[in-house]
Amino acid sequence: MWLLRLLAAILVVAIGVGLVVYALSGNRYYLALSWRLFKVGIVFALLVFALMFVERLAIIPF
Numbered sequence: 001m002w003l004l005r006l007l008a009a010i011l012v013v014a015i016g017v018g019l020v021v022y023a024l025s026g027n028r029y030y031l032a033l034s035w036r037l038f039k040v041g042i043v044f045a046l047l048v049f050a051l052m053f054v055e056r057l058a059i060i061p062f
Contacts, residue, residue, distance in 0.1 A: 004048065011041045 018034035021027070 008041070011037060015041075
């Protein structure tokens, strides 16, 4: 779990740096990069939550 938290923190920092660099340079590449990182992060988080949900369902005896 600590690895997921570390990856989430790195993702937030990378998105923030991309937005700051865009604000300073005006280069839209960094804005697009931040948006792509955000989308990938959301998809990854949803996959992790889905796996956690399935794990909870698998523990419940029938």
